[in-house]
Amino acid sequence: MSITFIDSVMGSGKSTYAIKYINQHKYTTKIIVASPILDEVDRYAHNCGIQQPLDIPSKASNLRRLLQRGESVSISHALLLNIDEGMLGEIKAQGYELILDEVIADAINVHYTNKDTLETMVRAGLVNVDPDTQKITWLEAEDYEDHMDVRDACREGEVYAVDNQYIVSHLNTSIFEAFSKVQIMTYMAPYSMLAKLFMVKSVPFNIATLDQGRVVFQTPMYSGKQFASLIHLDNTPRRQLNFKLSVSGQGKLSKTKRNRLSSYTNGFFTRYGKGVRRSERIWTTYRAYAEALVPTGTRPQFDMNNFVQHSAKGTNQYSNASVAAYLVDKHPHPAVEKYLVKHRVPFARGTKSVPGDQGLWALSEMIQWIWRTRIRNKESIRLYVPSKRMKKLLEGWLQ
Template identity: 45%
Template sequence: MIKFIDAVMGSGKSTYAIQYVTSSQDTKFIIAAITLSEVERYSQACGLPQPQSEFSKINDLENRIKRGESVVITHALLLSISENKALLHRLMQQEYVLILDEVLSSPIYPLAIEKDTLKTLQLAGLIEIHESTGKIQWLGEAEYEDRVSLRDACLNGEAYAGDDSFAVGLICKDLFKAFNSIVVLTYMAEYSLMYKYFELYSFPVSIVTLKNGKETNELPVFSGKQFRNLITIDAVKRRILSDIKLSSSSVSKMNAKKAERVSKAISGFFDDNRNKANKQDRLWTTYKAAMGKFSGSRARPLYDATNFLQHTSRGTNDYQNVVAAAYALDKHLNPGIVKFFARKGISYKKRNGKQPSGEEMWALSEMLQWLWRTRIRKKQSIELYVPSERMKRLLSNWLT
């Protein structure tokens, strides 16, 4: 059974998990967190060990599981378990419970291929594509050094073809089958790719929330009214860029003139907040491919690569003193993943009047995770610049 604990950031999900672990002495746990600092925090709070790396962490983890020890690991180490069939078998035998602090970032992910790649690989006898399901079977050698991402997706998980120009990979479902039960701590669970992943494989899933630190079957509250006095969204007219699109495809094709307008707008925002935030107290993001286009270009720029944080970042507390932040992108689900869902009969709900669509809620949840790297996680106010009109609307509606 998979249970999502769905509650807004700062509502006590990790405290709940720590109490659950420390009060369940006869249960074997694996706690998986995103960052090493969070692993350390859980390790100390629960009195549980972390795998050591004298030889390799995966070998140490395997030995600890053989002995039936509870342990705290990173998401990355958890994913590496899926490649170890013997270790998965031992997990199942020992009836471990997995506590996952935050959803895995890419349980379903696009594979980098060019047009006609799949057709070429088929003709070469390296893959076979199931006619009705689109599942790709790898027929080549495991050591084949070309198309490594596709090869590994097929061998370590699953891969599915769309048309000739895209394919998606899925992490190995056996990883989740190996646990007696799974608890996932997150916010806006039903809009996450991980929830859709479990839906795809028909895993039994439930969603609960927290009230006064305890589980309740009430519906999660998708409102940020309690934070509206902590987030000031920049509204300076000269920084409104309603004619500039900031989706991934748009920024990759953006000309130098438009990119300079975005860069100047971000610089202007940070300049206006110079007295509130030194450079180390500023944070910005965009799609990584556009980072160079938008970076500050002065001799002593107000922002650059040193205070850039990837828009996919979760879990880290390294930026909790940030006062001013710029979120310079318009987040959309990868079109290949959307097509894959449609082929499998899985979809996000459509927009209904003022109610955002499921894909918009996914975009909002991703944005909130990034924002919560700043000092708002300490319930301290921040200044925020959001040049994308769509992302600004989603956030503003959430705050009201």
């Protein structure tokens, strides 16, 4: 088994490489290609002439039959994560390869952050916490209807207690270990949560990049200098904010500060959105605080109709967007940081001048979101990033 991250900037031909690879090998090699969204599942199936599971009676049962027949298939990330032990055995026995278009979202998850919750679950006999490994095992019935997220996480992956307070889960890496070869198409791979998870579980991997459509095993260049002329950042001084736009920071914003952020965002869209259709303007923040930011006036320049989730990846749905606002300051959850540090996996916070792993993870997440716009078509965009930290990270990448 070998795992290789094909680490190359968006628009550099990773999907083209994957399609070419499948078409060159599909008659001699059994391949599963997994994509984050259904449009991409369709695209791989069409361009590579391979099967995709039907939902009659279910996609899982249909996939099982296709694997038993040794067919190459195009599936979603969600279906990949639902592959059971029987299908994993079939994959291993038949020597399937996996091409993963983009890293799996939420490779590491945080469920509860209240110490009392974990202690209550232990006392109630719902879970057991191993004193040495801190691994959590579900003890209640499979149909128990309280704390279902932890129940399902225990069933589908691995769950651990962190500092006797947090409950952290991650996907089961045996999914990847069943394949004879794994290629993962992404950008800034070392800072992804999937790469960090592989480090936690001591799953070896390599990092390569693309050079004129060929895979080369060399250190990728993490520079966006070639896009500097296409991304026009809003530099209006009064729209650069000093208050925190992290998920916890936004939860603590006063009404006055929230209204300022809303007003400045509306002003940005008013200035640069003239003659631009609403569908060509997109914005994001943390979903829990999005509606509170929508202006209450009669003609708001942004609302929930052009809101795009900050974790969006893979989709081309917004590729005509020319004006965008990124109202997020991304930080990993403290429980994830503690979990990685406990397993001696590097995840430094960095300094004001050096971003560290956490800053580069945040940058990679922001770049992925920006790539939902028309910049993917090599067309220029206007971008508002009110967080000074995130703006500095992006400017450093562009320079």
